[in-house]
Amino acid sequence: MLDAQKTAKGATALEPQTPYAPTPAEAQALSQSFQQAQQPVLPKVLTINRLSRYASAEAVVIAAGAPKLSKGAQKLWETLHATAVRVAAQKGYNGAVSTVTFHLPQSIVAAALGYTDRHIRNLQAELHAAGLLDSGAHAAAVQGQNLWATTLWAVKTSTTDTTPRLRPDEWGATWRDLESDFKRKNTALSLISGLNNPMRVELCEQLYRMAVTGLYQLSPVTESFSLEIKLGNVQDAVSSLSMLADSPPGSERRRLVQQLAGWLADSLHDMHSIRWWYGQLWAVVGRWEAVGALQAQLGRLLADLTEYDGIRVEAAWFAARMQRG
8 A cells, every 4th residue: 555655656756746837927027037147247336426526615615714705805805716626627636635826917817807906905814814725926037137927826725723834835836838839829918808708617617727827818618619719729839839949948947848748738638648749749848840740740640630539638649640650
């Protein structure tokens, strides 16, 4: 009897089982899971906002315990703070810095806000008293005379218990080659004389570009500008490179190279490669033939820009052209 039961169980186990049929919903879920498993796993992209590392203008005011600012002082403060954090981001400063110092003519700041120079000075005094700012006019020697060249701005950018102060080395630095700027009309007066009201808004948004490059001109920030305007700006920059051939040695030469590199990179919409352009210009300083050869190569770059629409990094294209000869 037991043997018969074992034989029956064994026969049942050996019989084919009816396969399980998933429901339509389960079949769809399995299909989706299989398709997802076949797709490559893409790495997550981490986007870093370099400006977010700095405290907001409002947070800095609160941390400083400053009294309520007047409407004009608040407007000036927000403008200077926005310029300072963008200068720091453009130059790659550490987000922990408590003060950012830059130079910018006072009259350009006044023009951007629609104020007079005298009113700006009154507002500066209010921000000084609030512990948010230190500033002052900076002179430069031109043909043996000391002339007011720009304004130094030391702007508080953190909520730490610090007071912004212009350092002695900052007062002694050569922030601007005023004589060269006069020659190529890179002056605050030249910029302001051509402004109208809509352009003041654009000027306010580009203050940090002028503080970084030392170029007092509005630059195209969108592709809506015509190609002729874009190439005209570049051609002006290329023509000005002739000043490198007989530039005086020392700090004046270094400042000239920095300004021309900034002008060239800015005109090409290639500010992220400004250090590379600086190296290219510095390599030809004082040599007429080398400067002429560089200008010829840049002339070919301008021709390439008109011929090809897909050039995104002008410095990389220019370097590749030089390697090919």
